[in-house]
Amino acid sequence: MSTSKSFKIFALEDNALFSKMLNYILSMDDEHEVVMFEKGRDLLNALDQKPNLITVDYSLPDMTGEEVIQKLSTRMPHVPVVVISGQTDVKTAVKLFTYGVYDYITKEEDIRERLLNAINKIKVNQSLKEEVEHLREELSHKYEFDKSIIGNSKPMKKVFQMLHKTTDNAINISITGETGTGKEVVAKAIHYNSNRAKKPFVAVNIAAIPTSLLESELFGHEKGAFTGAISKRIGKFEEANGGTIFLDEIGEMQMSLQAKLLRVIQEREVVRIGGNQVVKLDVRIITATHRDLSKEMMDNKFREDLYYRLLGVPIYLPPLRERENDVILLAKHLLDQFIDQNQLEKITISSDAKQKLIDYHYPGNIRELKAIIELAAVMCEKNIILPSDIQYSSSSDLEAVMSKDMTLKEYNFEIIQRFLKRYDDNVAKVAKKLDIGKVTIYRYLKEIEELPK
Amino acid sequence: MEKTRIDLTYLETFAGGDKNFIKEMMERFLSDAPIQLTEIKQGIESKDWKVAYKSLHSFKSSVNFIAIQKIKDHVLSMEKMAKAEKDLDQLPQEYDKLENEIQLLINELKINLI
Secondary structure, X not given: OOOOOXXXXXXXXXXXXXXXXXXXXXXXXXXXXXXXXOOHHHHHHOHHHOOOEEEEEOOOOOOOHHHHHHHHHHHOOOOOEEEEEOOOOHHXXXXXXXXXXXEEEEOOOOHHHHHHHHHHHHXXXXXXXXXXXXXXXXXXXXXXXXXXXXOOOXXXXXXXXXXXXXXXXXXXXXXXXXXXXXXXXXXXXXXXXXXOOOOOEEEEEHHHOOHHHHHHHHHEEOXXXXXOOOOOEEOHXXXXXXXXXXXXXXXXXXXXXXXXXXXHXXXXXXXXXXXXXXXXXXXXXXXXXXXXXXXXXXXXOOOHHHHHHHHEEEEEEOOHHHOOOHHHHHHHHHHHHHXXXXXXXXXXXXXXXXXXXXXXXXXXXXXXXXXHHHHHHHHOEOOEEOHHHOOOOOOOHHHHHHOOOOOHHHHHHHHHHHHHHHOOOOHHHHHHHHOOOHHHHHHHHHXXXXXXX | OOOOOEOOHHHHHHHOXXXXXXXXXXXXXXXXXXXXXXXXXXXXXXXXXXXXXXXXXXXXXXXXXXXXXHHHHHHHHXXXXXXXXXXXXXXXXXXXXXXXXXXXXXXXXXHHHO
């Protein structure tokens, strides 16, 4: 059976006998390709062969082990180094660990076991790293703009234009849009299309975390910082270092925490609660909210300085009802996704069903469309979705209005009232949406007021 | 009967019972030890304590595989003297003793290898 030498080890050892022994131990695994070096300089000159692991004897003829390790830490910081030394010197060991040395093994009787253990651990770590790399690579393909964000309506073309401007820089981004418009998908797509794609993407839903825990969640804490802090924990900002943090529902953040967030953004550093070590940060911040933050700012519910810090590139995600025929594109995409995930046979959507999908106004946006399509895929017979398979949630606006027996005038009242609610009593906007005059709306409002309670 | 100067415990721990490998290591010691001793001697005679220290340090790794604790300790104490450049006047005598011990060890190994 042929075996491939997939793990290259460089071993630096000047003692011929020990070198022979080391070679013997390291070559016991068929996966290992072992290259022995007697001099530090020779090893440093061969680094272009890209070893997976380097073992270094601390005492060498041409230079000290420390010099070699120092050079390795700058030239190949990701390659693990194991020091094998004839001396048990704690000070030296501690010093070497500051250069990022993986392990320090003395030339004692248990060296074989210790060395093989260290190599096994290094291999596990490397395979985990490779797996993470692979998954990140997969994610970056999954989140290519064209694949992850579906739509070619006018409002979405504007969104795409903005998105392409976000990839080569680290400017903050603020995403607004109704609930269910896909704010997190867009945030992920921005991250995985940016030059930070290989670093972490960390999402935090501010509204989902109790206020009392949020500070520690974001900035981390030291052991014993407060009751219940039984161990040290790094915060989401530190977790996202080098990458992107997505702060969803930022509008829900309390004023006191807003001040702390502002400080972290301004100083580009964080100090864990109860600690004093300063951790430098390089994190891109993407925020999202369904609220109108500028209005929140006017109402003194959101700090003005923080608002402008976070604003960066503002991206507005239009509601589905404003996205023309995107509904059908999305419906097909969501259906294909559902078929893939559940390994179903191909399902199509009939023309009448498509029309029914277009006629609806989706208060829950894409999230609602997804639920509708998945239910239809399950309900349909003969792999064709018919209008009868499409069921809108009873809590949806239109269904609720249409289910009542009312006069045409009462329907008009109901529709205007719902639109006013949806657009924050903005009469001009409602008039435009319903294609009626503002005067008509005022007249209806007056009539509603005059109705007997 | 004179006590043996060979202790293969360390080597056997490494080799895990691979007798051929143990034999190879012993042969390697036989060919390397005289060269290493010469290096040590030259360092001491030329009073180049850095060379003396380095060659003693390297020789320490070799004797660790083959020799009894008394010899290992002897090399270690000489290494310390050279490193600290202390009691240097004793180093030539200590070397003579070491050379003698290693010669006896080599003879014993040769018999074992027959």
